[in-house]
Amino acid sequence: MLFFLLMVDNLSLLFNAPILSAQLLVDGILIGAIFALVAYGMALVWGVMDIINIAQGEFVMLGGYVTFFLAAAGVHPLYTVPAAAAALYILGWALYRTVVFRVVDKDMFISILATFGISIVLQQLANELFEADVRTAESGLGSLFFADGLIVVSQIKVVAFICALVLGATLFLFLKHSRLGRAIRATAQNARAARIMGVNTDRVFATTFALNAAICGAAGSLVVMTWLVHPYLGLAYTLRAFMIVTVAGLGNMASVILASLGLGAAENFAGFVLGTEYQAAFVFSLLVAILVWRNALLSRQRKYLK
Amino acid sequence: MTDTTRNVLLYALIGLTGLLAPSLAPAFRIQMALLWMMILFALTWDLGGGQMGYNSFGNVLFFGIGCYAPAVVQRELFFAVEGQPQATGDLATISPAFNYFNGFALGLTLAVIIAVAVAAGLGSGILGLRGQYFAICTLGVGVAAGEIASGWDYIGAGSGMVAPIFPGHPSQAALFFYYLFFVLAVICFFTLKRLYASRFGLAINAIRDDEDKAEAMGVHTTRYKAIAWCVSAFFLALAGGAFGHLNNFIDREVAFPGITFGVWMVLMAILGGKGTLWGPVIGATIFHVTQELFWTYLLGWQRVALGVLIVVIVVFFPLGIMGWLREQWPEKFGETVDLEARAAPVSLGEGR
Numbered sequence: 001m002l003f004f005l006l007m008v009d010n011l012s013l014l015f016n017a018p019i020l021s022a023q024l025l026v027d028g029i030l031i032g033a034i035f036a037l038v039a040y041g042m043a044l045v046w047g048v049m050d051i052i053n054i055a056q057g058e059f060v061m062l063g064g065y066v067t068f069f070l071a072a073a074g075v076h077p078l079y080t081v082p083a084a085a086a087a088l089y090i091l092g093w094a095l096y097r098t099v100v101f102r103v104v105d106k107d108m109f110i111s112i113l114a115t116f117g118i119s120i121v122l123q124q125l126a127n128e129l130f131e132a133d134v135r136t137a138e139s140g141l142g143s144l145f146f147a148d149g150l151i152v153v154s155q156i157k158v159v160a161f162i163c164a165l166v167l168g169a170t171l172f173l174f175l176k177h178s179r180l181g182r183a184i185r186a187t188a189q190n191a192r193a194a195r196i197m198g199v200n201t202d203r204v205f206a207t208t209f210a211l212n213a214a215i216c217g218a219a220g221s222l223v224v225m226t227w228l229v230h231p232y233l234g235l236a237y238t239l240r241a242f243m244i245v246t247v248a249g250l251g252n253m254a255s256v257i258l259a260s261l262g263l264g265a266a267e268n269f270a271g272f273v274l275g276t277e278y279q280a281a282f283v284f285s286l287l288v289a290i291l292v293w294r295n296a297l298l299s300r301q302r303k304y305l306k
Numbered sequence: 307m308t309d310t311t312r313n314v315l316l317y318a319l320i321g322l323t324g325l326l327a328p329s330l331a332p333a334f335r336i337q338m339a340l341l342w343m344m345i346l347f348a349l350t351w352d353l354g355g356g357q358m359g360y361n362s363f364g365n366v367l368f369f370g371i372g373c374y375a376p377a378v379v380q381r382e383l384f385f386a387v388e389g390q391p392q393a394t395g396d397l398a399t400i401s402p403a404f405n406y407f408n409g410f411a412l413g414l415t416l417a418v419i420i421a422v423a424v425a426a427g428l429g430s431g432i433l434g435l436r437g438q439y440f441a442i443c444t445l446g447v448g449v450a451a452g453e454i455a456s457g458w459d460y461i462g463a464g465s466g467m468v469a470p471i472f473p474g475h476p477s478q479a480a481l482f483f484y485y486l487f488f489v490l491a492v493i494c495f496f497t498l499k500r501l502y503a504s505r506f507g508l509a510i511n512a513i514r515d516d517e518d519k520a521e522a523m524g525v526h527t528t529r530y531k532a533i534a535w536c537v538s539a540f541f542l543a544l545a546g547g548a549f550g551h552l553n554n555f556i557d558r559e560v561a562f563p564g565i566t567f568g569v570w571m572v573l574m575a576i577l578g579g580k581g582t583l584w585g586p587v588i589g590a591t592i593f594h595v596t597q598e599l600f601w602t603y604l605l606g607w608q609r610v611a612l613g614v615l616i617v618v619i620v621v622f623f624p625l626g627i628m629g630w631l632r633e634q635w636p637e638k639f640g641e642t643v644d645l646e647a648r649a650a651p652v653s654l655g656e657g658r
Contacts, residue, residue, distance in 0.1 A: 099621060112361075113576075114616075116363075116569070120569070120609065121614055122613075124613060235449060281453035284447075285454075288443055291435055291439055292431035304435065305439045
């Protein structure tokens with residue numbers, strides 16, 4: 001009962017002080033750009049290899065740790081973004097060559113379970129090696145003030161937002177115009193036909209998986225600068241990415257970005273209204289609700305989510 | 307020796323071992339109790355995942371409901387159970403067994419009712435999803451339940467809640483929970499055996515093989531799927547209630563252990579062989595025994611090892627032990643096909 005009273009209280013606060021909504025919205029949109037990176041990576045792997053990578057969030061987490069340790073060694077965190085991406089690229093490549101290539105053409109559930117296994121390995125390794133503490137990398141940037149100081153935006157969030165956009169744009173251009181990017185898109189359309197046309201699909205798969213890991217690594221690097229990192233952060237990012245991709249569809253960058261920004265904002269509002277302890281619960285419940293709702297709409301035409 | 311006598315002997319042997327085990331090795335009662343729980347986990351997961359083709363990562367939801375419900379019921383009833391606050395505000399020091407067992411039974415009943423209701427309610431929406439969407443949606447359900455439990459003050463939020471202490475010596479408690487889990491697992495096994503042999507079994511296998519065709523043939527797919535999930539929920543809630551009381555302490559990690567029990571149940575069923583009656587039993591036994599024997603030597607690296615194990619089993623051994631046996635000795639372990647019925651001409655009715 002108390003909980004609902006609190007909720008109503010928070011809601012009325014939002015109505016009475018619209019500036020608060022603006023603050024939440026700005027924060028949410030800035031977070032959303034990072035979700036968009038992770039989600040686009042997932043969509044890429046899903047579209048090209050027909051694999052849903054549950055270890056997506058763990059790549060984000062590891063990217064965060066790369067930045068954290070480099071920053072601890074004295075490098076400015078912003079310069080460590082490429083390093084995180086490179087490290088994760090190598091990890092992604094290695095994972096493809098050892099495990100993932102064995103499940104590419106298998107049943108979807110096998111690959112989900114295999115990448116789930118990978119995610120548990122990475123998460124627990126991080127827990128053993130880096131300890132379960134919450135870490136963050138200080139960028140040393142200040143905050144921006146708008147509307148007479150009522151809206152506070154930390155500069156690092158803006159920088160992270162711009163970084164995410166630049167990374168996304170680079171990836172988009174790479175896929176659109178480079179030779180390898182074209183091969184990746186061809187494989188996504190029809191792997192068999194691409195193979196007949198002389199595309200080395202095995203290499204394309206390896207590159208795609210590694211590229212996805214690199215994007216996630218860069219995203220993780222931005223996450224640790226703006227918020228924090230700990231070994232158990234992964235699953236939330238994986239499920240958010242999955243939710244965004246289900247809403248936006250595969251291979252549509254514009255709608256992925258829109259859905260991500262929307263999710264970021266929705267999550268921030270929910271965190272404010274329900275209380276931060278329920279923010280994660282809201283994200284996961286939203287995933288369930290969206291899936292069930294979309295499926296219910298399709299089931300009217302006797303179809304289902306495929 | 308005919309098949310029937312062989313089976314009866316096998317059941318008698320396992321049953322006798324199960325009955326006598328706690329007296330033969332009293333020091334391992336709790337581990338053996340957990341073995342029966344693991345068998346129950348694998349069996350209930352396989353009902354959905356193996357037999358029906360609905361691979362769920364969220365079955366811990368029902369387990370968690372089962373964990374919390376009896377503890378909450380016993381707290382709310384203000385039964386004089388040792389260590390629990392009374393209506394007067396003092397802590398009770400006496401522990402009448404009568405109250406404990408009554409509260410526990412009432413709690414288990416409520417747990418089952420809630421879990422089955424949730425399974426039926428959620429199931430109507432979630433079971434419409436298929437394949438990967440179902441798997442990830444249930445993953446979300448499991449984690450969301452854990453998050454809600456860790457924020458909800460009524461059930462102790464992040465600090466958890468304490469289940470009443472068993473009235474009696476700890477070794478008696480171990481014995482009680484051993485037999486509780488043993489009976490639950492045995493009932494679960496025979497219920498499923500019975501179900502698989504019936505029309506229900508055929509229906510859910512048809513759903514696994516081709517849901518659209520099954521529906522076209524007139525199988526009420528939605529109803530069967532919901533029933534299967536409710537059966538899983540029923541047994542998992544009972545197991546959860548027993549586990550919560552065995553463990554005495556309940557919080558989000560205990561009640562919604564997505565990364566341990568939630569994954570183990572999938573792993574055990576796959577290790578033994580998905581979609582078979584005996585597979586989950588064998589898989590759970592092997593997994594639990596190996597875990598108890600070797601896990602302690604890994605010193606904190608168990609969960610890393612578990613992840614590696616998942617990858618290895620899924621990638622290299624997806625058919626499991628029963629699947630492998632079927633491939634090796636199809637005449638002994640394979641599906642029996644009624645050749646006479648198959649060879650019989652199909653009549654399309656009179657007057658043709």
